[in-house]
Amino acid sequence: MKLWDKGTSVDTLIENFTVGKDRELDLYLAKFDVLGSMAHAKMLKSIDLLTEGELEQLHSELIAILQVIEDGSFRIEDGVEDVHSQVELMLTRKLGDVGKKIHSGRSRNDQVLLDLKLYTRSEIQKLVEAVSVLFDKLMAKAEANKQYLMPGYTHLQVAMPSSFGLWFSAYAESLVDDLLLLQAAYKIVNQNPLGSAAGYGSSFPLDRQMTTDLLGFGSMNYNVVYAQMGRGKMEKTVAFAMSSIAATISKFAFDVCLFMSQNFGFVALPDELTTGSSIMPHKKNPDVFELVRSHCNKIQAIPYQISLMINNLPSGYFRDLQILKEVFLPAFQELLDCISIAGFAIDHMTVNKHILDDDRYKYVFSVEDVNKLVQQGVPFRDAYKMVGGQINAGTYEPSRDVNHTHEGSLGNLCLEQIADRMKDVVDGYEFRQIDAAYNQLLGKA
Numbered sequence: 263m264k265l266w267d268k269g270t271s272v273d274t275l276i277e278n279f280t281v282g283k284d285r286e287l288d289l290y291l292a293k294f295d296v297l298g299s300m301a302h303a304k305m306l307k308s309i310d311l312l313t314e315g316e317l318e319q320l321h322s323e324l325i326a327i328l329q330v331i332e333d334g335s336f337r338i339e340d341g342v343e344d345v346h347s348q349v350e351l352m353l354t355r356k357l358g359d360v361g362k363k364i365h366s367g368r369s370r371n372d373q374v375l376l377d378l379k380l381y382t383r384s385e386i387q388k389l390v391e392a393v394s395v396l397f398d399k400l401m402a403k404a405e406a407n408k409q410y411l412m413p414g415y416t417h418l419q420v421a422m423p424s425s426f427g428l429w430f431s432a433y434a435e436s437l438v439d440d441l442l443l444l445q446a447a448y449k450i451v452n453q454n455p456l457g458s459a460a461g462y463g464s465s466f467p468l469d470r471q472m473t474t475d476l477l478g479f480g481s482m483n484y485n486v487v488y489a490q491m492g493r494g495k496m497e498k499t500v501a502f503a504m505s506s507i508a509a510t511i512s513k514f515a516f517d518v519c520l521f522m523s524q525n526f527g528f529v530a531l532p533d534e535l536t537t538g539s540s541i542m543p544h545k546k547n548p549d550v551f552e553l554v555r556s557h558c559n560k561i562q563a564i565p566y567q568i569s570l571m572i573n574n575l576p577s578g579y580f581r582d583l584q585i586l587k588e589v590f591l592p593a594f595q596e597l598l599d600c601i602s603i604a605g606f607a608i609d610h611m612t613v614n615k616h617i618l619d620d621d622r623y624k625y626v627f628s629v630e631d632v633n634k635l636v637q638q639g640v641p642f643r644d645a646y647k648m649v650g651g652q653i654n655a656g657t658y659e660p661s662r663d664v665n666h667t668h669e670g671s672l673g674n675l676c677l678e679q680i681a682d683r684m685k686d687v688v689d690g691y692e693f694r695q696i697d698a699a700y701n702q703l704l705g706k707a
């Protein structure tokens with residue numbers, strides 16, 4: 263069934279190639295296609311393109327389709343191109359001519375734009391929740407281990423004292439900035455494109471403010487040409503923000519892999535969270551964090567993949583855009599899985615509380631000892647030379663007491679301030695508006 267069937271048939275090879283993976287990938291969008299159709303139908307009634315009775319029939323049939331989707335039995339049938347065609351086919355099978363009326367004033371370009379935005383909005387909500395949980399776990403670990411020192415490195419050379427509190431909460435604070443960036447992307451997503459139709463609007467007096475409100479959007483993409491141009495741009499923007507979260511997690515994963523190595527031994531995972539070797543009986547490998555690192559690095563490629571696919575496309579719809587779904591839609595679950603398994607492993611991670619007792623790290627205290635001399639009145643450069651001389655002569659013995667007090671240092675982690683920033687960022691998403699709009703649209707409010 264083709265919405266655009268005009269009586270001539272398409273070559274099977276062409277049909278298969280152009281449909282591509284849509285029958286599978288459009289399943290991600292099915293729920294949102296139905297929600298969009300509910301709002302569109304209400305709006306058509308308000309401009310007298312549907313009667314009250316027709317709207318009621320369409321609405322209850324759309325609710326029934328939503329149920330099929332939620333049960334997991336919704337399928338895009340062979341011979342049906344995409345989710346938009348499938349939903350219309352189901353409506354038409356049940357309601358006849360009334361089903362055929364729902365496409366007035368819109369196009370599949372419009373529908374796919376809308377579905378992608380609604381899907382992305384909902385996935386961003388899941389990401390914010392998951393990142394908040396990971397944040398809390400890192401902060402709890404930081405608090406619990408704030409008194410235990412570890413070596414800090416520059417150039418991977420032993421540098422200065424750090425602490426497990428500092429290490430864990432560094433990644434927590436990084437996630438705050440990641441969610442801030444994601445919020446900017448979210449605000450770009452949260453604008454209604456519906457009404458753009460094929461990309462140039464419609465001669466029907468569409469009430470775009472009405473569908474904006476019905477779907478709980480913050481605003482609309484006013485210019486219909488721009489609304490269509492947002493396809494690809496929206497995905498790229500969100501993918502950059504996802505890539506920022508992925509980069510934080512990937513860096514953490516590398517630290518864990520390094521710090522779990524016998525040559526470091528700073529952190530450990532219980533045996534049941536490690537994997538073995540088929541040949542070396544002693545192995546307890548951090549495969550979880552290696553896979554997290556690889557998935558997260560793969561996710562960081564997505565904005566570039568999207569950039570290349572949309573690069574140099576002029577304005578207006580092109581079928582090129584269909585392929586964006588292949589890289590974009592599954593990426594959310596991939597990132598969510600990484601966030602969740604990293605959080606699980608962090609819960610079980612233990613730290614070596616005495617690592618700095620090992621003499622190989624004694625030079626991390628050199629700056630502390632220079633600073634102590636400075637506090638006794640020795641000019642910094644002379645103090646530096648004195649301690650440097652002891653190191654070169656092999657006579658340096660660290661005093662090992664560390665006293666850092668300024669904001670963000672190991673003795674003053676400012677965990678409360680970091681938690682407050684996170685709360686402000688999360689509150690700024692205002693997801694409640696969406697739930698309220700959906701409840702009303704579905705007649706639950």
Ligand code: ARG
Nearest residue numbers: 284344370371374581583584
């Ligand atoms: N599957 C298409 C896509 O993802 C839906 C829009 C089809 N529009 C068209 N003009 N062929 O882009």
